[in-house]
Amino acid sequence: MSAKEFPAPAAAPAARRSDTTRTAILTAARERFAADGYERATIRSIAKDARIDPSMVMRYYGSKEGLFAAVLDVDLRLPDPDGLDPHEVGRTLVGHFLDLWEENEVLTVLLRVGVTNPDGAARMQAIFRDQLMPVALRVCPDPEQAPARAALTSSQVLGMAMARYVLRFPPAVALPREEVVAWLAPTVQRYLTAPHP
Amino acid sequence: MSAKEFPAPAAAPAARRSDTTRTAILTAARERFAADGYERATIRSIAKDARIDPSMVMRYYGSKEGLFAAVLDVDLRLPDPDGLDPHEVGRTLVGHFLDLWEENEVLTVLLRVGVTNPDGAARMQAIFRDQLMPVALRVCPDPEQAPARAALTSSQVLGMAMARYVLRFPPAVALPREEVVAWLAPTVQRYLTAPHP
DNA sequence: CTGGACTGTCAACAACTGTTGGCCTACGAT
DNA sequence: ATCGTAGGCCAACAGTTGTTGACAGTCCAG
Structure with missing residues (x-):
């Protein structure tokens, strides 16, 4: 489900005259979805941000959900x-x-929408399952525990993202990056590699 | 801003004939807000759940935002x-x-709406500031670090709630309660009491 | 130069939203 | 028994939403 064209001319990714409009829409949509969430981000407001007519959004992305899906094409690009290093996986992941x-703002979109929209939640499940689970499988002692350990890891990572980037708890925002890493890395390290408590 | 009556007869909390309707509305609203978030939970759907007319919601709670505020009257009831015991604070808090x-579902409402609605985010900030901060101030070694430690704690607690109760990551849901406590308690304990890393 | 496809605008639709006011009913004090 | 009042429903409002179709300018191949 990659963010490609809709009329779909066979399989030719030839540059189109409308590409600038397309990306303008996508950029505006990402910002609006991140700022307002799925329901409050209206096609009209996105179109206004992109300085085009609302009907263009429909033409190029089919529907609001289509546009949304295009925005949510997320690749966490987790390290191989x-x-x-299994001993540094905590620090590595938290930093990443x-x-x-x-x-x-893609992850903000994902989080904000995953919380309200059922499709968003499913998308979020899929992303963490497909992208975080392999890491857990590799570094955790017992493969059978990998799902639980991945879930624990995601809980800490998501929670910090929530407090720092979405809810913007002042102390969480004020925390310097290296301190966040210093606090969270041992947690994640333990969740992934420590023996079951 | 407690969830009281609206016409406000002086200060008499006398039982009213309409109290059953009021609580029916409040219950339905809590469920709908929890399930759908603020925007998608319509007054009409809440009214239908409560088997009353939409206009009753307006009469008793003034507006959708008024109803929302009534639902969000949350007391975490954190222990004194x-x-x-400072050595058990992690386990105690996580269990609580x-x-x-x-x-x-009140906390689900709070989380779901805190993510999308700016007012909800402010409400959430206030709750954690007023209710979690005192605990941090009491148990952490240096009072100056209390805000940061409270934020770290909230990140882990919120993250687990997110994964387990909102996004419903299957492995997080499957984790038995005592295992969640066993994994998270040391984390929270460390965030609150361990020396700065 | 001419045709057709592409890019864009405008106006309108139908559905749904929060909200309001009028009206009827039934209780409870007098 | 009566009458004010609170509880409840109905119909309608104005605004906004996603979405659609007709229409106009623009590019490029023939």
């Missing part, structure tokens, strides 16, 4: 499980997620 | 900071929050 969250 | 989350 085989290539990472902080990077992801700060580089753009 | 003075009365708890799991209880809270499972006993009714």
Whole structure:
């Protein structure tokens, strides 16, 4: 479900005259979805941000849900499980997620919408299952425990993202990045590699 | 802003004939807000659940936001900071929050709406500030670090609630209660009492 | 130059929203 | 028994939403 064209000319990714409009819509949609969530982000407001007519959104993305799906095309780009040091996996993951969250708003969209929209929740489940689980499978002692350990890890990572980037708890926002890593890395490390308590 | 009557007869909490309707509305609203979030939970659907007319909601709670505020009257009922064992604070808090989350849907409402609605986020900030901070102030070594430690604690607690009760990650749901406590308690204990890393 | 496809605008639709006011009913004090 | 009042329902409002179709300008191949 990649964010491609809709009229779909066979399989030619030839540059189109309307590509600038397409990406303008996508950018505006990402910002609006991140700021307002799925329901409150209206097609009209997105269109106004992108300086185009609301009907263009329909033409290029079919529907609001289509646009939404295009925005939610997320790749966590987690490091290759085989290539990472099992003793540093906590620090590595926490740092990587902080990077992801700060580089753009896609994950904010995902979180904000995953909480309200059932499809969003399913998408979020899929992303964490497909992308975080392999890492857990690689580094945790007993493969059978991998799902639980991945869930624990995601809970801490999501929770910090929630407090810091979505709810913006002042102390969580004020915490310097390296301190967040210093506090969270041992937690994640323990969730993934420590013996079952 | 307690969930009281609206026409407000002086200050008499006398039982009213309409109290059953009022609580029916409040219960239905809590469920609908929890299930659908603020925007998608319509007054009409809440009224239908409560088997009354939509206009009754307006009469008793003034507006959708008024109803929402009544639902969000949350008391975490955290244990008295003075009365708890500093060495068991992690286990105590995690257990308490799991209880809270499972006993009714208010916290789900709060979380779901805090993520989408700015007012909800402010409400959530206030709740955690007013109710979790005192505990942190009591048990953490340096009072100056209390806000950061409270934020860290809330991140882990919120994250688990998110994964387990909102997004419903299957492995997080499957985890037995005592295992959640066993994994999270040391984390919270460390966030609150361990020396700064 | 001409045809057709592409890009864009405008106006309108139908559905749904929160909200309001009028009206009827039934209780409870007098 | 009566009468004020609180409880409840109905119909309608104005605004907003996603979505659609007709229409106009623009590009490029023939």
